[in-house]
Each structure stands twice: as structure tokens, then as C-alpha cells.
Amino acid sequence: MGFMFRVRLSSFFAGAATASIAGFYFLYKDYMLAHQAISQQVEGAYGSLEERIEILNRRINEIEKLKLESSIPLENTDGCSVLENECPAILENHRSETASIHQPMEVLCFHAPSLFNPRPSGMRRRSKAEVAVRSAKAVPAPMGEKTEYRDGFFEKAFMGLFARKMERFASGGKSRRGIWEWDYESFVDVSKRVMVGRSRKQQEEVVREVLLSMLPSGAPAQFRKLFPPTKWAAEFNAALTVPFFHWLVGPSEVIEVEVNGTKQRSGVHIKKCRYLENSGCVGMCVNMCKLPTQDFFTNEFGLPLTMNPNFEDMSCDMVYGQPPPPFEEDPVSKQPCYSNICSLGNPNSPVCHKLQN
Numbered sequence: 001m002g003f004m005f006r007v008r009l010s011s012f013f014a015g016a017a018t019a020s021i022a023g024f025y026f027l028y029k030d031y032m033l034a035h036q037a038i039s040q041q042v043e044g045a046y047g048s049l050e051e052r053i054e055i056l057n058r059r060i061n062e063i064e065k066l067k068l069e070s071s072i073p074l075e076n077t078d079g080c081s082v083l084e085n086e087c088p089a090i091l092e093n094h095r096s097e098t099a100s101i102h103q104p105m106e107v108l109c110f111h112a113p114s115l116f117n118p119r120p121s122g123m124r125r126r127s128k129a130e131v132a133v134r135s136a137k138a139v140p141a142p143m144g145e146k147t148e149y150r151d152g153f154f155e156k157a158f159m160g161l162f163a164r165k166m167e168r169f170a171s172g173g174k175s176r177r178g179i180w181e182w183d184y185e186s187f188v189d190v191s192k193r194v195m196v197g198r199s200r201k202q203q204e205e206v207v208r209e210v211l212l213s214m215l216p217s218g219a220p221a222q223f224r225k226l227f228p229p230t231k232w233a234a235e236f237n238a239a240l241t242v243p244f245f246h247w248l249v250g251p252s253e254v255i256e257v258e259v260n261g262t263k264q265r266s267g268v269h270i271k272k273c274r275y276l277e278n279s280g281c282v283g284m285c286v287n288m289c290k291l292p293t294q295d296f297f298t299n300e301f302g303l304p305l306t307m308n309p310n311f312e313d314m315s316c317d318m319v320y321g322q323p324p325p326p327f328e329e330d331p332v333s334k335q336p337c338y339s340n341i342c343s344l345g346n347p348n349s350p351v352c353h354k355l356q357n
Contacts, residue, residue: 283354
């Protein structure tokens, strides 16, 4: 009996080791294939590394040549040697003659293509203007214009996870989308369907259930132990908010705020909230984001949080460490609809009707 048990146990560990080795082999194989594809893509788009180095060396030699020529004393019409500071006119003529080789040095930029969305062979090379637009995603569009985002692998993963969790509570049935098939517009659409037929409190409860379902069991209790409501905890969570919530709210930055008479860097300024910009709905901002997020951090995590949206420019300030006011005393409770952009808005109501129930 004991012998057979040892044999089976040995077989189990041998099988597990074999499976692990095979798994690492396939991961390494996939990595090498991806690395090879990226190398070929970079070389095809920008030339080989040797070619770029050759261009750089040629530019350096041209600059050194220009320096040497500029240091040689010039001669005037009488054959007399003149220094640069003694005859600016002759120096200017000399510079115009050597202008053909005096070219500004090129800045060599090797742009790493996306691993998950490689550029197919044959696609035209991006222009400098296009690259500048794509790299300016940290600057949101002004009010009245829509910011363009280039979501990557992890952004789409978060969108898919949240959307699939929320879809359980949405009207209109469940879609058959995979986790990678969601984008931000479809994520916002699920939020709108969650609002249908629910009061403000019910909408808050749905978001609370979704947030809890994203966390392992006992996570709120562990959070309370790790992050008691101190200045350090508030500042630490503010710093984490900027990178981890970028996919949801867009570009943001840590700012200094005053909490209970003490200045601390526990504020986060969202430049133009992506959720509000895409939904165009005051009710969704308040019921599906502001109120449930405040409640979750304050009551579940034990770290007070107040969110102050600015509906004039769609910015928002998050203040960690500051308890939120009751809804009736919050200025957002009297906010009217975006009647000109919200499909659910009521232009005849002085207050957004989604905030009144």
C-alpha cells in the first residue's frame, strides 16, 4: 500500500515537472517568435541598426568638419588674417558657403511597436504628425470635443472584466463577447443599461456588488489593516490612482489638498473624466461613479474619499482622507442634465431626473 502510494506520488511529481518544462518551452518559443517579429518590423520600418549608426556617424563627421573649418583663420581681400570677432561680414560669407554641410543633426528615435497589435507588412510608415497625435493622449481634448484614446492590452482587459461583471445586472440580455472584445463605448453602454428601471440607490448597490466581486474574499478587511485612515495612506492611494484608473477616467495628476487643516498630497485632479465625456450623462457620473466609489472607499475600505466633479469642463477632484458629505448637502444633488448631449436627459427639469429618485 505504502509502496504504491509512493509510486503514484512520484508519478504525479514527474508529470507536474514535465508539464512545467513543456509550459516554459512553449512560453519561450512564443517569446522568441514575438521578438523576431518585432525585430523584423522595426528593421522594415526604420532600417537596420547598422544603417542608423552609419547615418549618425556621418552627421557627427560633418559637424566635426564644420568645427575645424570654423576654427581656421579667414583671409580678407588683402590677404590678412582676421579672427571671427574682428570681421563679422567675412564670417557670414564663410558660413553661407558652408551652409550645405551645416545640417541639423537628426534625432534617431526607435519606436517600439505594440506586441499585441503589430503593424502588418505593407502598411505605410507613420508620419511624424501621426506619432505626435498618438503620443499626446495625456492631454484631453477641450470641452465640446471628444478625446481620442489608444487603448492597449491591459486597458481592454480591465474594460472587459468590469463590463462582463456589470452585464449581469444590465437590461437587454447578455452578449456573447469575449473579454478582449470590449471597448470603452460598449463598457459605457452596459452602464446605461444598468441604469434602466433602477433608482439612484439601486444603481449604487449594483456598482458596490461589482466592485466586491472583483476582489478576493476578505480584501476589504485586509485593506483596513494595511491602510488605516492616515495621511500616508491617503497620499499612497492618491499616487496609485493616477496609473491604475487611467483606463477609466483618463489623464490625472496628484495635487495638494487641505484635509482637516493639514496640507497633504492626497488629491487627484482628473483633467477631463473619460467616463463623463463618453456618457454625457450627469446621472451616470453621480450614481454609477461618484457616490458608489465614495461609499466603497469610506465604508468598505475605511479610507474616506470625496469626489468633486466639475460639470463645466468635465474635470474632477478626488480627495482621499476627506469624508464625503450627505447627498442632500452635496452640490451635485442640484445639478441639471446635459440636455444637449445626453440621450436620457430631460431639458424641462432643473435637476437631472436620475438624481431625484
